[in-house]
Amino acid sequence: MNLWENQKDAPPGASPLLEIEGLSVCAGRQTILDSISLAVSAGRTTGIVGESGSGKSMTALSILGMLPAALRRTQGSIRFEGKDLTTMAPDSLRELRGAAIAMVFQDPLAALDPVMRIDDQVGEILRKRQGLSRSAARARAVELLERVDLPEPQLKARMYPHQLSGGQRQRVVIAMALAGRPRLILADEPTTALDVSVQAKVLDLLRRLQTEDGLGMILISHDLRVMSHYADDLVVMRNGQVVETGLAPQVLANPSHDYTRHLVANVPTVHRRMLGEAS
Numbered sequence: 475m476n477l478w479e480n481q482k483d484a485p486p487g488a489s490p491l492l493e494i495e496g497l498s499v500c501a502g503r504q505t506i507l508d509s510i511s512l513a514v515s516a517g518r519t520t521g522i523v524g525e526s527g528s529g530k531s532m533t534a535l536s537i538l539g540m541l542p543a544a545l546r547r548t549q550g551s552i553r554f555e556g557k558d559l560t561t562m563a564p565d566s567l568r569e570l571r572g573a574a575i576a577m578v579f580q581d582p583l584a585a586l587d588p589v590m591r592i593d594d595q596v597g598e599i600l601r602k603r604q605g606l607s608r609s610a611a612r613a614r615a616v617e618l619l620e621r622v623d624l625p626e627p628q629l630k631a632r633m634y635p636h637q638l639s640g641g642q643r644q645r646v647v648i649a650m651a652l653a654g655r656p657r658l659i660l661a662d663e664p665t666t667a668l669d670v671s672v673q674a675k676v677l678d679l680l681r682r683l684q685t686e687d688g689l690g691m692i693l694i695s696h697d698l699r700v701m702s703h704y705a706d707d708l709v710v711m712r713n714g715q716v717v718e719t720g721l722a723p724q725v726l727a728n729p730s731h732d733y734t735r736h737l738v739a740n741v742p743t744v745h746r747r748m749l750g751e752a753s
């Protein structure tokens with residue numbers, strides 16, 4: 475299967491950073507993911523959109539072998555930089571997690587240790603992954619907190635997670651993701667739990683870092699407006715199936731599947747803007 479068939483601006487011969495092919499996941503006799511295929515390129519964001527329960531989160535969890543115990547992969551491959559993650563030893567997969575492949579989930583509190591200061595949490599990753607000393611790790615942690623635009627980084631670095639706002643906590647989680655020097659970021663509804671006023675700022679930040687560092691990103695959202703702003707390539711899921719893929723502006727301006735058309739029709743401003751951009 476040619477994963478680039480709708481991605482006309484992919485360089486000739488380019489191989490994707492991440493390539494999922496024919497992945498199926500079941501819970502007992504129930505099919506959760508039904509032979510899905512998608513790709514993520516370095517320096518690009520692949521958006522996954524679809525209604526609740528369509529399989530977006532299970533797709534992300536499959537990548538790092540973190541599916542809930544009741545779920546099993548029954549077929550398909552997941553290649554990251556050419557290596558099949560489904561056959562990789564658990565230790566090697568653990569090495570990738572939080573380093574080459576970083577995750578940013580909906581709830582930043584769940585990702586943070588409540589009894590550890592911010593600079594120590596970021597620093598712990600730097601010490602483990604880059605072998606920095608405690609003091610060098612703290613200093614580098616503050617630099618990363620600056621990079622994610624945490625206000626007063628020196629001061630906040632010495633605080634505990636509960637002393638920060640939701641948006642600030644998510645910036646810390648993103649700093650922790652960067653500390654592992656990722657090449658791929660999996661962001662599953664990274665702003666859904668945040669106040670509306672900071673959602674765009676956090677998404678802008680993720681987008682900027684992704685572009686500056688040439689990272690690949692999977693951005694999961696049920697919100698097509700988010701996709702119209704932040705996704706280069708778009709994957710539309712429904713009932714565990716991928717119903718449509720392609721360049722995001724093209725899919726949004728000219729959806730080929732009834733379900734995508736239905737989604738777009740329900741966000742009239744997106745439709746108008748994307749039509750305008752495409753013409």
Ligand SMILES: Nc1ncnc2c1ncn2[C@@H]1O[C@H](COP(=O)(O)OP(=O)(O)OP(=O)(O)O)[C@@H](O)[C@H]1O
Pocket residue numbers: 501506524525526527528529530531532533542543544545696
């Ligand atoms: N532990 C589990 N055991 C059995 N089925 C599960 C389990 N976790 C999730 N599922 C099922 O997998 C399907 C896909 O769920 P998933 O969480 O991927 O949806 P989603 O697209 O991320 O939805 P949302 O937008 O609500 O986050 C759902 O039908 C869900 O009921």
Ligand SMILES: [Mg+2]
Pocket residue numbers: 530531532662
């Ligand atoms: Mg989900």
